[in-house]
Amino acid sequence: MTVDLERTISVTVNGVPREATVPVRRLLSDALRHELGLTGTHVGCEHGVCGSCTVLVEGVPVRSCLMLAVQVDGQSVTTVEGLSRSNHQGGQVLHPVQESFRECHALQCGFCTPGLLTTIAAGLDARRAAGRDTVEITAEEVDELVGGNLCRCTGYANIKKACRHAAETMRAETMRAAAAR
Amino acid sequence: MKPAPFGYADPTTVEEALDVLSSEGEGAKVLAGGQSLLPLLSMRLAAPTTLVDINRLPGLDFIEAGRDGVRVGALVRHAALLASVEAAGVQPLLTRATANVAHPAIRNRGTTVGSIVHADPSGEMTSVLALTDGSVTVATPGGPTTIGWREFFVGPLETSVHGPAVVLDAFFPALPARSGTAFAEVARRKGDYAVCGAGVVVTVDDDLRITAARAAYLSVGLVPEVHDLTEAVAGRTVDSADWAAAGALARGLVDPDGDLHASADYRRLLVATLTERTLADAGAEAVRRALEAS
Numbered sequence: 001m002t003v004d005l006e007r008t009i010s011v012t013v014n015g016v017p018r019e020a021t022v023p024v025r026r027l028l029s030d031a032l033r034h035e036l037g038l039t040g041t042h043v044g045c046e047h048g049v050c051g052s053c054t055v056l057v058e059g060v061p062v063r064s065c066l067m068l069a070v071q072v073d074g075q076s077v078t079t080v081e082g083l084s085r086s087n088h089q090g091g092q093v094l095h096p097v098q099e100s101f102r103e104c105h106a107l108q109c110g111f112c113t114p115g116l117l118t119t120i121a122a123g124l125d126a127r128r129a130a131g132r133d134t135v136e137i138t139a140e141e142v143d144e145l146v147g148g149n150l151c152r153c154t155g156y157a158n159i160k161k162a163c164r165h166a167a168e169t170m171r172a173e174t175m176r177a178a179a180a181r
Numbered sequence: 182m183k184p185a186p187f188g189y190a191d192p193t194t195v196e197e198a199l200d201v202l203s204s205e206g207e208g209a210k211v212l213a214g215g216q217s218l219l220p221l222l223s224m225r226l227a228a229p230t231t232l233v234d235i236n237r238l239p240g241l242d243f244i245e246a247g248r249d250g251v252r253v254g255a256l257v258r259h260a261a262l263l264a265s266v267e268a269a270g271v272q273p274l275l276t277r278a279t280a281n282v283a284h285p286a287i288r289n290r291g292t293t294v295g296s297i298v299h300a301d302p303s304g305e306m307t308s309v310l311a312l313t314d315g316s317v318t319v320a321t322p323g324g325p326t327t328i329g330w331r332e333f334f335v336g337p338l339e340t341s342v343h344g345p346a347v348v349l350d351a352f353f354p355a356l357p358a359r360s361g362t363a364f365a366e367v368a369r370r371k372g373d374y375a376v377c378g379a380g381v382v383v384t385v386d387d388d389l390r391i392t393a394a395r396a397a398y399l400s401v402g403l404v405p406e407v408h409d410l411t412e413a414v415a416g417r418t419v420d421s422a423d424w425a426a427a428g429a430l431a432r433g434l435v436d437p438d439g440d441l442h443a444s445a446d447y448r449r450l451l452v453a454t455l456t457e458r459t460l461a462d463a464g465a466e467a468v469r470r471a472l473e474a475s
Contacts, residue, residue, distance in 0.1 A: 001190055001192055001197050001200060001201045002190065003188035003189065003190045003201065003205065003231055004188065004189050004190070005186065005188055005189075007189070023186070024187065024188070024189035024232075025183065025184045025185070025186055025187055025189075025222075027183070027184075027219075027223070030183075046182040046223050047182070047219075047220035047223055047224060048216060048219070048220055048287060051284070051286065054286050057290075060260075060289045061285065061286040061289060062286055062289050062290045063216075063286055063287065063290070065219070065223070066215055066216050066219045066220070066287075066290065067215065067219070067290065068189070068215075068219075068232075068234075070189055070191075070234075071215075071234065071236065119285075119286060123285075143371070144285065147284060147371040147372055148283070148284025148285060148286050148287070148372055
């Protein structure tokens with residue numbers, strides 16, 4: 001069993017296979033920003049409290065400051081840069097949560113935004129995967145979605161509004177798709 | 182806010198893990214979910230020479246809910262335990278307490294066993310292990326051993342396990358018949374460490390009279406404590422029980438410290454209030470379960 005000080009890792013980031021050689025103490029948050037050049041992930045408190053650095057590992061929200069880069073070797077990571085989807089015409093469309101943040105003015109300084117977007121997007125996508133997206137989102141669900149992320153500007157009112165707006169958009173999408181079938 | 186340099190190994194068998202822990206000596210530390218360990222490293226409150234990452238060990242991501250209790254493997258994330266209907270059916274305290282562990286993103290990565298091994302007296306699962314009279318299974322070079330919670334918790338962030346060892350699972354005995362549970366905490370922010378918390382179990386007899394009331398607290402002592410509050414309510418029905426008297430009894434039994442966020446007196450007040458509230462809920466549940474079973 002070898003004990004390493006440095007490792008080369010292979011990670012699928014936002015659908016793209018990437019490789020990086022990192023000191024084993026490198027936090028995932030720093031590897032994303034420094035080694036891979038993806039500065040959408042913001043580093044706030046660096047001890048798991050603020051939630052700004054939240055990314056999806058294998059589709060599940062985690063704090064990237066509380067994982068080592070070497071731990072995602074062989075896994076997939078989605079950052080805020082990977083939330084938008086192809087519009088199948090050579091362009092990109094924003095995730096409903098991103099669209100709703102713009103619509104509802106859910107950010108001011110923008111520092112906490114990447115963490116909120118990844119967390120809420122994963123939460124709403126999980127709701128859809130579980131077949132619960134046709135049910136109206138509850139206030140408790142919204143609180144649980146945003147409760148792990150600190151925002152010092154907005155007072156959360158518009159962030160919660162954006163959550164509900166995004167959930168409603170996704171609900172309408174699903175209903176339309178069901179009606180079309 | 183960056184960890185000091187360390188070496189990293191990610192063994193794929195328990196034997197390999199014990200080997201590398203043995204050869205790296207005192208400075209080696211096991212890494213599971215890392216949701217408590219990584220902040221300590223980043224704040225340089227801990228500086229292990231080697232991290233032994235157990236995330237690639239096979240066979241440790243299991244929840245076994247049997248008649249006797251629930252066994253939780255070392256790689257079970259809080260989120261998985263929270264979602265386990267089987268575990269909740271055997272020992273409802275597991276779900277009730279886990280719902281209070283930090284935020285969803287932390288629960289997705291942190292492990293139940295890891296938070297027990299971290300031995301933080303403000304941790305939810307340390308108290309639940311104590312209240313349910315649970316134990317842990319530890320792999321050592323001499324073979325696996327079982328350690329009960331009283332022996333396991335030695336002090337804040339300190340357990341009785343020294344030398345090369347990997348905790349493989351935690352065992353939480355089942356909730357006894359005609360019993361109910363409740364769990365509540367007070368924190369300054371949603372998902373933050375509890376200023377004070379309480380988990381309780383109440384048991385009634387066939388005549389629905391209280392035979393036992395026990396409580397464990399968070400953030401009030403150096404190690405998890407379980408207090409027997411039966412004498413304040415024994416023989417009473419749930420509706421006539423003086424839960425406030427049980428709260429007052431508990432208040433006299435604990436000896437919390439004060440800190441920046443709460444004085445010792447305020448913590449004692451919270452112990453009384455949370456005890457009264459949770460016991461009433463647990464008592465009502467005990468009666469419901471007793472009536473369902475009869």
